Amino acid sequence: MEHKFWHERWKKSEIGFHLHEVNPLLIQYWSALQATVDDTVFVPLCGKSKDLIWLAERVKQVIGVELSQTAVDDFFSDNNLKPIITQGESFIEYRYANITVLCGDFFQLTQADVINCSLVYDRASLIAFPPEMRLAYIEKLDDLLTEEKRRLLITIEYPQNEMNGPPFSVPVDAVERLLSKQHRIERLDSKDIIDASPRFKNKGVSAMFEHVFLLQRKTICQ
Numbered sequence: 001m002e003h004k005f006w007h008e009r010w011k012k013s014e015i016g017f018h019l020h021e022v023n024p025l026l027i028q029y030w031s032a033l034q035a036t037v038d039d040t041v042f043v044p045l046c047g048k049s050k051d052l053i054w055l056a057e058r059v060k061q062v063i064g065v066e067l068s069q070t071a072v073d074d075f076f077s078d079n080n081l082k083p084i085i086t087q088g089e090s091f092i093e094y095r096y097a098n099i100t101v102l103c104g105d106f107f108q109l110t111q112a113d114v115i116n117c118s119l120v121y122d123r124a125s126l127i128a129f130p131p132e133m134r135l136a137y138i139e140k141l142d143d144l145l146t147e148e149k150r151r152l153l154i155t156i157e158y159p160q161n162e163m164n165g166p167p168f169s170v171p172v173d174a175v176e177r178l179l180s181k182q183h184r185i186e187r188l189d190s191k192d193i194i195d196a197s198p199r200f201k202n203k204g205v206s207a208m209f210e211h212v213f214l215l216q217r218k219t220i221c222q
């Protein structure tokens with residue numbers, strides 16, 4: 001999507017994707033990541049997710065990237081955190097304790113920005129991109145994250161002809177197709193969420209599943 005689209009969504013507070021609690025799937029499947037206190041977690045397209053705080057209590061460092069300054073400002077103010085803010089070349093860096101949020105375009109990140117990121121948490125990030133941008137997103141992540149060990153990936157699947165994204169439907173076979181070259185993929189869960197998703201049901205979506213995957217970088221685990 002164009003940046004303008006997301007800036008508008010944040011401006012109008014049309015952020016139905018935002019959860020007011022920590023994502024229950026993160027809590028449920030956290031152990032699959034086998035995180036240690038020495039790990040650094042990268043959270044692409046982090047919005048103002050409370051998951052950043054939950055993660056920061058469990059690992060050495062959390063690094064998020066988010067386009068919208070409204071989202072980043074809200075994240076820190078909603079959680080009563082006073083970050084140190086530094087204007088960089090491509091990003092405004094917000095830092096509080098072991099949480100860093102880089103405000104700017106994901107595609108401008110360099111390896112130095114995400115150095116030591118050993119784990120990735122992708123919730124509603126891959127599915128935020130239209131199909132024609134997915135590969136660029138996946139390849140950029142793979143290029144950036146030379147130290148990656150494991151990734152928790154959460155996607156949704158629904159009949160794409162019933163609604164325009166985002167969120168876009170990313171079914172299991174698409175995950176396999178996009179990611180199996182560089183990653184071992186294990187599907188940890190698939191939940192039927194249509195009855196719990198009135199905002200999509202009201203738009204005429206007849207079926208919806210939420211999938212949770214554990215990815216392991218092949219280059220590291222072989």
Ligand SMILES: C[S@@+](CC[C@H](N)C(=O)[O-])C[C@H]1O[C@@H](n2cnc3c(N)ncnc32)[C@H](O)[C@@H]1O
Pocket residue numbers: 006007017018019044045046047048049065066067068071104105106107123124125128
């Ligand atoms: C569907 S939301 C998901 C947010 C978060 N992962 C969550 O679970 O609440 C996608 C987010 O990606 C951000 N975004 C979209 N394109 C981006 C880009 N190129 N770089 C950084 N952030 C981007 C949007 O502003 C939006 O907050």
